[in-house]
Amino acid sequence: MGKLPDIQLDVKLAQLTSYKIGGKADFYSIANSSDEIVALVQYAKEKNIPYFIFGGGFNTVFSDKGFRGLVIHNKAKKIEVEGNMLMCDSGILLALVIVEAKKNGLGGVMELKGLPGTVGGAVYGNAGAHGVSMSDLLYKALLLDKDGNVKEVENDYFEFSYRMSKLKQTKEIVLNVTLKLPKISETDEVDAGDFVEFRANKQPKGFSAGSFFKNPSPDKSAGYLIDQAGLKGERVGGIMVSDLHGNWLINDGTGTQADVVELAKKIKKTVMDRFDIELFPENIIIDEYGKSIDI
Ligand SMILES: Cc1cc2nc3c(=O)[nH]c(=O)nc-3n(C[C@H](O)[C@H](O)[C@H](O)COP(=O)(O)OP(=O)(O)OC[C@H]3O[C@@H](n4cnc5c(N)ncnc54)[C@H](O)[C@@H]3O)c2cc1C
Incomplete structure (x- = not known):
C-alpha cells in the first residue's frame, strides 16, 4: 500500500470548486498517485468515517455544512x-x-x-x-x-x-x-478551435458547474424548457438562472447549496407544471455525509 499523504483539518471546500460553494471538510488530503488514493480510503475505513473523492470540482455542489469525514482531492496524473x-x-x-x-x-x-x-x-x-x-x-x-x-x-x-x-x-x-x-x-480530425470558440460564445461567465439539469431528450434541451417557462433571471439568494443560458445556475459569490437546491426545486416544479416533463440534475449535490440530495 502507498504512503499515507498529509491530512489537513477543517479545510474550506468552496475555494476548491467552480461553484465556490461548500463549508469545511473535517479531514482533507491531496492524493498524488493511485496508491495514495487506496491508502486514504483505507485510513477512512479504519477510522470509520465517510470519504468522498473529487477531481476538478467542476460538477460538485458541496454542503454548506462541509463534510463530516475525509475529502480526497485526486491529483494523481501519471x-x-x-x-x-x-x-x-x-x-x-x-x-x-x-x-x-x-x-x-x-x-x-x-x-x-x-x-x-x-x-x-x-x-x-x-x-x-x-x-x-x-x-x-x-x-x-x-x-x-x-x-x-x-x-x-x-x-x-x-x-x-x-x-x-x-x-x-x-x-x-x-x-x-x-x-x-x-x-x-x-480519422477525420476535427478543428478543436471551433469547440473552444463555441464555448466562449455560448457559455455564461461566472461561478457555476456547467449545465445544471440533464436534457430530458435530444430534441428538448433543459435550457430551452427553462427559458420557455420564463425562468431566466430567476433568483434565490445568491444563485441565479443565467440570462444567457437557462440551464446554467450562476453564483454571484454569496450563494449557498441551500439556494441552489431551492432554486432547482422551483425550476423542476415549474417545468413539470408547464410541460409535464421531469428534469433531473446533472450536477452532483451532496450532503455533509456524502449522500446525494434529491431535487
Ligand atoms: C464551464 C463548465 C463547462 C462544462 N461543460 C461540460 C460539458 O460540455 N460536458 C459535460 O459533460 N460536462 C460539462 N461540465 C461539467 C464538468 O466539467 C464535468 O461533469 C466533469 O466531468 C467534471 O469533472 P471533475 O473532475 O471536475 O468532477 P468533480 O466535480 O471533481 O466530481 C464529480 C463527481 O465525480 C466523482 N468522481 C470524481 N473523481 C472520481 C474518481 N476518480 N472515481 C470515482 N468518482 C469520481 C465525484 O465523487 C463526484 O461525484 C462543465 C462544467 C463547467 C464548470
Whole structure:
C-alpha cells in the first residue's frame, strides 16, 4: 500500500470548486498517485468515517455544512501512451489527455477540448461534448470498491448512458483508465478551435458547474424548457438562472447549496407544471455525509 499523504483539518471546500460553494471538510488530503488514493480510503475505513473523492470540482455542489469525514482531492496524473492505447491516472485533467494524445498522433478526443475536469470525474458522469462521451473512448479501467478491493473492468461494466455510469450507484473509485484512440491519420480530425470558440460564445461567465439539469431528450434541451417557462433571471439568494443560458445556475459569490437546491426545486416544479416533463440534475449535490440530495 502507498504512503499515507498529509491530512489537513477543517479545510474550506468552496475555494476548491467552480461553484465556490461548500463549508469545511473535517479531514482533507491531496492524493498524488493511485496508491495514495487506496491508502486514504483505507485510513477512512479504519477510522470509520465517510470519504468522498473529487477531481476538478467542476460538477460538485458541496454542503454548506462541509463534510463530516475525509475529502480526497485526486491529483494523481501519471500518463503514458503505447500504440493507440493511452493509460492515465484518474486525477489528470482531460485537457492534458488531449495534449498528450495529440503529441502521440492520436485523435478522437478533440471534441472534448474545453470540457473542464479530470478523467475520474468524466468517467463517473460520462461527460461529453459535441457527440463524443467518455463511453466512446474508455477501453478498460482499474477500480477501487467500497470494501477496498482493486479490480480491472472493461467498458461494458460501466453501463454507460447519457451522463450516467454505474459508478453513481456503486460509488467505486476510478484509479486509472486506458483509452483506445484512433490514429489521427486514420480519422477525420476535427478543428478543436471551433469547440473552444463555441464555448466562449455560448457559455455564461461566472461561478457555476456547467449545465445544471440533464436534457430530458435530444430534441428538448433543459435550457430551452427553462427559458420557455420564463425562468431566466430567476433568483434565490445568491444563485441565479443565467440570462444567457437557462440551464446554467450562476453564483454571484454569496450563494449557498441551500439556494441552489431551492432554486432547482422551483425550476423542476415549474417545468413539470408547464410541460409535464421531469428534469433531473446533472450536477452532483451532496450532503455533509456524502449522500446525494434529491431535487
Ligand atoms: C464551464 C463548465 C463547462 C462544462 N461543460 C461540460 C460539458 O460540455 N460536458 C459535460 O459533460 N460536462 C460539462 N461540465 C461539467 C464538468 O466539467 C464535468 O461533469 C466533469 O466531468 C467534471 O469533472 P471533475 O473532475 O471536475 O468532477 P468533480 O466535480 O471533481 O466530481 C464529480 C463527481 O465525480 C466523482 N468522481 C470524481 N473523481 C472520481 C474518481 N476518480 N472515481 C470515482 N468518482 C469520481 C465525484 O465523487 C463526484 O461525484 C462543465 C462544467 C463547467 C464548470
